Amino acid sequence: MASELEMVPAITTRREEAQGFLQRMVSKGMGWARKYSLFQYPFVTACCGMEYMTLASARYDLDRFGAALPRFSPRQADLLMVVGTVNVKQAPILQRVYAQMAEPKWVIAFGVCASSGGFYDNYATVQGIDRVIPVDVYVPGCPPRPEQVLDGIMLLQKKIQDQAHQLTERRPPLPERR
């Protein structure tokens, strides 16, 4: 993903050039720092959770990738792992959990049910969580091997490294709550 910081305008002053260089360095450094400190929130709803436990425990050891601590509050997490089937009744909860996470945040769809609904092509199941929240990495499999998930984590790390990070995020204030 070519970040906006990479794009250099045709005519630049020395000052802009210097600022852009500085911002790029800051962004790279922050990407490096952020990709190795993923605090995950496991949204575990189904059988994939067993595979998630294997992934998080000693044999496969998610800690090697800096994603060691599952936080059980979305407010302390920056990686949402949706592990298992999400049905229509749960979709508002998932959306709320996603909204509660602080920026920057990323989402992994763990398993085929979270990715596309899987074989639950029926009245009760959301056909992939990307219909409800944005997803960064899809890991298919029923359940996926832990190696697949580790590969997905590494893909996400690559993505985080390539993103544009800023020291201070300036965005318009949220609309007033009714």
Added chain:
Amino acid sequence: MAKSVIDALVERFPGAVYEPYVGVGGDDCAFVQKDRIADVCRALKDDPKLGFDLAPYVTAVDYLGQEPRFEVVYNLYSTRNNWRIRLRVKVPEQDPVVPSVTPVWRGCDWYERYCWDMYGIRFPGHPDLRRLYMYDEFEGHPLRKDYPLRARQPLVPERDVRDIFRGPGPAGRD
């Protein structure tokens, strides 16, 4: 074994309990008239010699195209005598109403809510007949055989995802 139970029921409720037969697995089964099921169940539970104190499962079946269309099935168990029987109640589509057996066995509460949720059979006498699995906004009863296969009723607005494997695909797929 439990044949005597069915025979006693047929004798005690003439006309209300009919067509006894031995079902799959060797359980003794019988059909029961719709409006007498609560009485029959009460008798089964309260008779000290029978002692059917457990209703392990109550469910419904949709025989689409047959008349009457629905059937409610009561699987009953006597812990005292280790007897199992199965009672079947035929329910027409126009009037899907069966007297509740929740006053007899408290544990039938969720089974009857399940039958209402999935098949749309109402149980007058039930203390709190709400949907069990689906949400209140859901329309229709999803386990009815005429519920559309691909019908979706999302609670939150969903992004439309055009994927390549679902929907009318090539070569008459699906």
